[in-house]
Amino acid sequence: MKKPYVFNIQKYSIHDGPGIRTTFFFKGCPLSCQWCHNPESQRHEVELMYYHERCVDCGACVKACPNGANLLVDGHVSMNRVLCKACGNCVDECTMNARELVGKYYTVDELVKEAEKDQMFYEESGGGITLSGGEVMVQNMDYIEEFCRKLHRKGYSIDIDTCGFAPYENFARILPYVDTFLYDIKLMDPEKHKTYIGVNNRLILDNLIALNQAGAKINIRIPLVRGVNSSEEFIRQTIDFLRENQIRTLGFNLLPYHNTGKSKYENLDRSYADEQLKVPPQEQLEHFKQMFLDNGFQNIKIGG
Ligand code: SF4
Ligand code: SF4
Numbered sequence: 001m002k003k004p005y006v007f008n009i010q011k012y013s014i015h016d017g018p019g020i021r022t023t024f025f026f027k028g029c030p031l032s033c034q035w036c037h038n039p040e041s042q043r044h045e046v047e048l049m050y051y052h053e054r055c056v057d058c059g060a061c062v063k064a065c066p067n068g069a070n071l072l073v074d075g076h077v078s079m080n081r082v083l084c085k086a087c088g089n090c091v092d093e094c095t096m097n098a099r100e101l102v103g104k105y106y107t108v109d110e111l112v113k114e115a116e117k118d119q120m121f122y123e124e125s126g127g128g129i130t131l132s133g134g135e136v137m138v139q140n141m142d143y144i145e146e147f148c149r150k151l152h153r154k155g156y157s158i159d160i161d162t163c164g165f166a167p168y169e170n171f172a173r174i175l176p177y178v179d180t181f182l183y184d185i186k187l188m189d190p191e192k193h194k195t196y197i198g199v200n201n202r203l204i205l206d207n208l209i210a211l212n213q214a215g216a217k218i219n220i221r222i223p224l225v226r227g228v229n230s231s232e233e234f235i236r237q238t239i240d241f242l243r244e245n246q247i248r249t250l251g252f253n254l255l256p257y258h259n260t261g262k263s264k265y266e267n268l269d270r271s272y273a274d275e276q277l278k279v280p281p282q283e284q285l286e287h288f289k290q291m292f293l294d295n296g297f298q299n300i301k302i303g304g
Contacts, residue, residue, distance in 0.1 A: 001140040001142070002028075002044055002140060003105050003140070004026055004027075004028075004105070004139040004140050004143050004144070005026070005027040005028075005044070005045070005046055005103035005104060005105055006024055006025060006026055006027070006103070006104055006105075006106055006111070007025050007026070007027045007040055007041060007102050007103045007104075007134070008023075008024075008025040009022065009023070009024055009025070009114055010022065010023040010024075010025065011118060012118070012121065013130065015303075015304030016130035016132060016159065016161060016182065016304070017127070017128065017130050017157075017159035017161075017179075017180060017182060017219075018125075018126055018127060018128075018157075019121075019122065019125035019126035019127025019128065019157075020118070020121040020122065020124075020125040020127040021122070021127040021128055021129060021130045021159070022114065022115055022117075022118050022129055022130070023129075023130040023131075023132050023161075024111060024114075024115075024129070024130070024131050024132065025038070025041060025132050025133055025134060026041075026131065026132070026133045026134045026135070026136050026139050027040070027041055027043065027044055027045075027046075027102070027103045027133070027134045028041075028042075028043065028044030028133065028134045028135060028138060028139065029041055029042050029133055029134045029135040029138070029163065030135060030138050030163075030165045030166070030199065031135070031163050031165055031197050031198055031199060032197065032198040033186065033196065033197050033198075033223075034196050034197075034228070034273045034277065035223065035225050035228070035257050035273075035277050036261065037258065037259070037260055037261030037264075038134075038261060038264070039261060039264050039265050039268055039270055039272075040102045040103075040264055040268065041133055041134035042134070044134075045086065045103070046086040046101055046102065046103035046104070047086060047101070047102050047103060047268065048081075048084055048086055048090075048091070048099060048100070048101060048102070049099070049100045049101075049102050049264070049267040049268060050079060050098065050099055050267055050268075050269065051097070051098045051099070051100070051267055052098070052266065052267070054096045054097060054098040055077060055096060055098040056096055056098075057072070057075055057076050057077050058095070058096070059072050059077065060090075060093040060094060060095070061077060061090035061093060061094055061099065062077065063093070064089040064090045064092070064093040065084075065087075065089060065090055066087065066089065067083045067084065067085055067087070068080075068083055069081070069083035069084040069085075070090060079269070081269055086101055086103075088101050108143060108146045108147045108150060109150075111147055112147070112150050112151065112154075115129050115151060115154075115156065116154070119154075119156075122156060122157070126157075127157065128156045128157030128158060128159065128179065129151050129156050129157065129158050129159070130158075130159040130160070130161055130182070131144070131147075131148075131158065131159070131160050131161065132160075132161035132182075133161070133162075133163075135162065135163055135165070135166065136160055136161070136162060137160070137162050137163075137164075137165075137166035137170045137171060138165075138166050138170070141170050141173055141174075144170075144173075144174060145173050145174055145177075148174045148177035148178065149177055151177070152176075152177035157179040157180075158177055158178050158179055159178070159179055159180045159181070159182055160174070160178050160180075160181050160182065161182040161221075162181060162182065162183055162184065163184045163186075163204065164183055164184060164203070164204035164205075164207045164208060165199060165203055165204050165207075166203075166207070168206070168207050168210050171207060171210070171211060171216075172214070175211075175214060175216060178216065179217065180216075180217040180218070180219055180250060181211060181216055181217065181218050181219070182219050182221050182253075183208055183211070183218050183219065183220055183221065184204075184220075184221050184222070184223070185204075185208075185220055185221075185222050185238055186201075186222070186223060186229060187201060187228070187229050187234065188201070188234060188237035188238055188241060189234075189237070190202065192228075192229075196228055196229075205241065208245075208247065209245050209247070212245065212246070212247045212248060217250055218247065218248065218249055218250060219249065219250045219251050219252070219253065220242075220249055220251075220252045220253070221252070221253045221255060222238070222252065222253070222254050222255060223255045223257060224254055224255060224256050224257060224280050224285065224288070225257040225277050225278070225280070226257065226277070226278035226279060226280045226281075226284075227276045227277060227278050228276075228277065230257075230280035230284060230288075232287075232288075232291070235288045235291050235292075236291070239291065239292065239295050239297075242297070243295065249297060249298075249299075250299060251298065251299025251300065251301065252292060252297065252299065252300045252301065253301050253302075253303065253304055254285055254288055254289060254300065254301070254302045254303075255303065255304060256279055256280055256285060256302070256303070257277055257278070257279050257280065258279065259277070282302075285302045286302070289302060
């Protein structure tokens with residue numbers, strides 16, 4: 001099983017569950033959402049971010065690379081990512097901080113220590129720990145289960161932010177330790193789901209039903225992207241699904257699309273499909289909120 005890598009430890013987070021939380025972001029995701037604003041979270045392995053705008057073409061990274069991944073062409077550095085093994089040599093040599101490795105391995109006890117640092121804030125605010133990604137539920141589950149068990153033993157609230165695309169047995173393993181699942185619903189139509197997200201949504205919906213039947217607490221998170229899913233039809237389908245399957249929800253977050261991740265695609269030398277992706281208008285978000293309220297759902301929040 002692959003080593004889990006953490007690409008961010010977000011302190012004082014107020015968007016990943018109740019109260020003040022520490023959120024651990026794990027690298028690697030089985031989905032490929034076109035609007036993903038954390039492209040550095042998608043691949044499991046450690047990667048190099050190259051901040052082109054800071055680079056002064058000094059060439060130090062060319063000399064530092066044992067794999068020939070950097071070349072000086074006409075006085076400018078260019079990079080062949082296929083050759084990069086994320087060794088970090090160029091990061092150490094770059095005085096302009098134009099390079100950074102994303103993803104780091106921590107032992108479970110090291111992560112627990114990080115979590116402990118802000119214990120006082122969790123107690124005062126009713127917060128805790130959130131595990132996010134990428135996707136937590138496709139990581140090494142021995143590791144994730146041990147982390148959850150140790151946090152739980154300390155009395156911390158644990159929320160899991162998940163896309164739902166993972167074997168149900170992975171969820172079952174950590175169920176006893178988890179306070180709430182922050183569960184994404186992105187599209188109900190299976191074909192559209194495959195087009196925009198790369199996989200069929202059956203497993204995601206089946207897991208949601210199974211978690212509900214197992215008594216898990218569930219908060220639904222719905223990213224809304226104009227041109228993809230911000231339609232009355234999708235909200236209606238979602239409401240119908242939740243009602244038909246008697247899913248008990250603590251609340252909803254309607255998350256309007258934003259393109260703040262665009263520069264990260266440039267730093268990873270990847271293309272970004274932002275032409276067709278748009279922010280939904282506020283009045284439409286308010287209308288969707290009202291649709292949920294009219295159908296008896298509560299705690300509908302626009303935003304994280
Ligand atoms: S070492 Fe840094 S500043 Fe120099 S060429 Fe490489 S990336 Fe640019
Ligand atoms: S991280 Fe290592 S392999 Fe990748 S470009 Fe830098 S020196 Fe080369």
